[in-house]
Amino acid sequence: MDKVTTIEEAAALVPDGATVAIGGLSMNSAPMAMVRELVRQAKRDLTVVGIVAGMPVDWLIAGGCVKTVVSGLVSFEGLGLAPNFRAMVQAGTVGIEEYSEHLLICRLQAQAYNLPFMPTKAGLGTDVLALHPDTLRQEVDPTTGEHYVACTRLPVDVALVHAHAADARGNVRVEPKLLWMDSEIVNAAAVTIATVERVVPGREFTDAPERTTYPRFMIHAVVEAPYGAFPTSLFPNYGHRSAFFDDYSTAARDPQTFKAFFAERVTGPPTWRDFLDANGGAGALLDIARRTA
Template identity: 40%
Template sequence: MTTDKTMALADLAGHVRSGMTIGIGGWGSRRKPMALVRELLRTDVTDLTVVTLGGPDVGLLCAAGKVKRLVYGFVSLDSIPLDPHFRAAREAGAIETTEYDEGMFVAALRAGASRLSFLPTRAGLASDVLTMNPDLKTVASPYDDEVYVAVPGVRMDLALIHLNRADAAGNGQYLGPDPYFDDLYAMAADRCIMSVERVVPTEELTATAAPQTLLVSRMFVSGVVEAPGGAGFTSCEPDYGRDEDLQRRYAEAARDPETWAAFEKTYLEEDAR
């Protein structure tokens, strides 16, 4: 009999603790697990190491003082180039950072997902990324004269991802234009909590969509949360696009502590969409 891994959104609190390394899937302001991030914000955990191609998830966690270290390729709201809370934390030196280019970041995820200590890549060679990360090493190819950056694999205690559909066993499906490496986050983490727009019977997953849309295997998923609108205000195509008005209000609210407090009350402390 297949195990039912469905859980309530509030159950996330039982899976997190201070000092954890948490990976957050999605890309910029696209298909971020915002309902799970909001739930994380409601807990008292701190000193997190966050691994992500960041968007408002990073900004919200930085604003709440929950981030100790950030491992990232970028932090962007897409239609707004920089997340204001992340920018403030970065400029103030309030968080430790490991900043890779996107190719290096994905190499780190792939290495972690494969249980490898590192992967070689050309990404980052002869760039300031190596200057900014003096602990990075290069490695000589055993087959020719090539030299590569040896990007260390990243492993996470917990991954949080959001997909369009899943069955109760944890098989996750994306229906939009891009997988955003969510499968790698799941594979590189000891545990993965996946929120979805809808939990459906297994046979429904491929009734109208191709089998290759089944992105995440149940073997890498610890819990499934049905959270309609759970990526908002980021996009979750084709279910909904990004809420540009709400995102703009989020960015504008960050300019003033009083306005931000009001935004927190109406958005962060309420249920998703």
């Protein structure tokens, strides 16, 4: 079965109200082309899982797509706070379910392994536990007397990941294999959509099966989106585009300015290629390619 599709059709796999997990970590490997399309299609009431996230969550919030953020952290790291996340959560417009990184991983693993809970000692003693009486339980092991946290399942409707290559059948290669926590969301998700830098002939996979990262039965749609993580990075192909982060944060100081910026630079351009052109085009792409060379 040919799983290669358009970004518009792939985004249509995400219904309003879905729980959508976003791949990548902080400034790395976020599926930005797909996230942009979700905003363009005006998805609503999404529960967005981003374990350590930044720009993709902020775009979805800016687009009015988000009901609740389930996350360990949302920021632009050294480049500042994520402005829409901060403003909307402070205003109560967007809900936040905050977990530590490993508590979220355990919830995803409980889902993936079909277990009622996954235990961990991470998070013990923090105020995070009291935020989640329905999904985290602090318990004492009756045999050893050790305290642990029982982390219940986190069902994910759709996982979005960005990778280097895929074949038409949906085998995906992340190379070099730096997955962050993408494998955790893929393992837990009912549906995974992979955007990739290149769709390649299946022969490239049969020639080197040891380099395959996700098997085709776990991938439901493949979309070719070169520079699809922009303005985040894809190691080793390109670094993050700090000028975009700076422009974005500067625009966000004023709501009207940001609205115009977001329309012009993010949602307005009709295609992904147009989006790249609106954000520096070839010059910007050469710059980010050089930075991790």
